[in-house]
Amino acid sequence: MQSTTKLISLDIVVPVYNEEAAIEKFHQQLWPVVAELPYEVTVYYVNDGSTDGTGAILHRLAASNPHLVVAELSRNSGHQAALSAGLDLSRAEVVIMMDGDGQHPPDLIPHMLQLYQTGYDLVLTQRSNDKNLAFFKRTSSSAFYSLLNRIGDTRIIPGVADYRLMSRQVVDALKQMPEYHRFLRGMISWMGYRSVILPYVARERLGGAPKYSIRKMAKLAMDAVFSFSLAPLRIGVAIGIFFLILASAETLYVLSFWLRGRESQLVPGWSSLMFMLLIVGGILLITIGIIGVYVGYIFQEVKRRPIYLLQKAHPSPHADENRQDHAQQ
Numbered sequence: 001m002q003s004t005t006k007l008i009s010l011d012i013v014v015p016v017y018n019e020e021a022a023i024e025k026f027h028q029q030l031w032p033v034v035a036e037l038p039y040e041v042t043v044y045y046v047n048d049g050s051t052d053g054t055g056a057i058l059h060r061l062a063a064s065n066p067h068l069v070v071a072e073l074s075r076n077s078g079h080q081a082a083l084s085a086g087l088d089l090s091r092a093e094v095v096i097m098m099d100g101d102g103q104h105p106p107d108l109i110p111h112m113l114q115l116y117q118t119g120y121d122l123v124l125t126q127r128s129n130d131k132n133l134a135f136f137k138r139t140s141s142s143a144f145y146s147l148l149n150r151i152g153d154t155r156i157i158p159g160v161a162d163y164r165l166m167s168r169q170v171v172d173a174l175k176q177m178p179e180y181h182r183f184l185r186g187m188i189s190w191m192g193y194r195s196v197i198l199p200y201v202a203r204e205r206l207g208g209a210p211k212y213s214i215r216k217m218a219k220l221a222m223d224a225v226f227s228f229s230l231a232p233l234r235i236g237v238a239i240g241i242f243f244l245i246l247a248s249a250e251t252l253y254v255l256s257f258w259l260r261g262r263e264s265q266l267v268p269g270w271s272s273l274m275f276m277l278l279i280v281g282g283i284l285l286i287t288i289g290i291i292g293v294y295v296g297y298i299f300q301e302v303k304r305r306p307i308y309l310l311q312k313a314h315p316s317p318h319a320d321e322n323r324q325d326h327a328q329q
Contacts (some may be wrong), residue, residue, distance in 0.1 A: 009093050010039040010113070013086030015046045015079055016095030016100040020053040026100050027061055029206075033106040037113065044069050044086045045100070049076035062314065080182040081308040087312065088170055096165045102206035104163040108198065111149040111164040117198050119267050122188065122195035123165035126157065127202045157197065160185060169193070180234060232290045238284050 012034065016023055023045075034041045045058045047070060055072065064066040071089055073082065083097055094116060098104040112123040162184060166174070170193050177187055279312070 002092075005259070008039050009091070010034070010037065011095045011107075012040045012041065012043045013038035013083060013090060013095060013097045014043065014100045015048055015082030015086065016050065016054055016058070017076060017082070018052045018080070018223065019100050019207075020050075020057055022101050022205060023054055023204040024057055025063070026102050029102065030106040031065070033109055036117055037110065039094075039113070040092070040093065041127035042069060042090075043313070044071060044074065044089055046082040046086045048069045048073050048078070048082040059314065060289060066315075069313055069315065071313040072311040074311040077308040083184060083308060084182060085308045087174065090171065093168050094165060095168070095171050096200045096309055099165045101238075102204070103202045105200055105203055108163075108200050110184055111198060115198065116165055116167065121167040121170050121193040121197045123198050124157070124160045125163040126199050127159040127161065128199040157189075162238065163200075164188070167193075176298050179309060180305065182307065187248040197259065232293075235290075239287070243280055243283060 012030070014026075014030075019026075020215065027043075030043070034043070045062075045068065046056060047055050055070070058068075059069045062070045069089070071085055073085060077085075086097070087095065094113070096109060096112065098106075108125065112125070115123045166188075170188070173191055174187060176185075179187070184188075
């Protein structure tokens with residue numbers, strides 16, 4: 001009796017946005033690596049509302065390779081939403097997320113799979129050449145992770161972005177967290193599954209320009225801070241208590257003049273009064289603004305709008321499953 005061994009299935013999720021200059025070169029690097037693996041591989045390219053020729057290139061690649069699925073989102077929903085769309089489409093036992101600009105080296109994938117086979121649910125990758133980054137990018141990233149780890153309850157390792165391997169258990173657990181403001185690296189760290197870190201040297205982009213503008217980086221940072229920490233509210237309370245102590249000290253100082261019968265020495269000070277009013281008013285506005293941001297986040301969450309809208313996926317990622325279901329019926 002001949003025994004057969006079932007191949008482990010592997011899905012690779014690659015979000016892309018206006019990457020017509022890089023995506024074909026990236027695929028030419030990726031596919032030779034995964035084609036040699038003893039896995040059933042499907043690559044999900046998630047087109048996040050690209051306005052250039054990215055979609056046409058992806059469909060041309062998919063037409064010549066049955067292991068490629070192109071998922072088109074209805075609009076540009078953002079990098080984290082595009083990753084979530086790919087994770088929702090995936091069905092494999094193992095899922096790898098990576099960017100399509102060429103900075104994440106595909107030849108790391110076999111090493112990630114070897115670590116998975118040893119029993120890890122998560123294989124994280126850590127960029128080890130931060131010195132090659134621009135000064136602003138390097139310093140802002142370092143300051144962000146330092147701040148987030150100080151004020152948050154979930155530790156996030158610097159340099160560990162969205163190039164990672166996840167088991168099916170991790171993916172299914174992540175899909176149970178339908179947060180609108182998504183910071184995936186924080187959400188995955190929060191889950192606490194057994195993980196290992198694999199360092200890598202980031203490569204140069206294969207073409208085009210980086211898509212994470214300062215505005216987008218600031219938005220991601222805000223999502224991380226306000227989703228994983230209540231520290232801004234505590235800071236507002238602490239500042240309020242500090243100025244309350246100052247006001248009490250000022251009151252005691254004035255009362256001391258009256259108790260000693262030296263009230264004539266008290267000269268009304270318009271400038272000091274205005275100074276205190278401006279300081280207190282500013283602190284109140286900042287505190288109310290912080291509360292307003294949290295309320296805004298709550299408002300967007302309770303509306304339960306979808307994180308993304310899938311326009312179409314070609315070919316149908318589960319066509320084989322549907323054919324098997326009809327055959328069984």
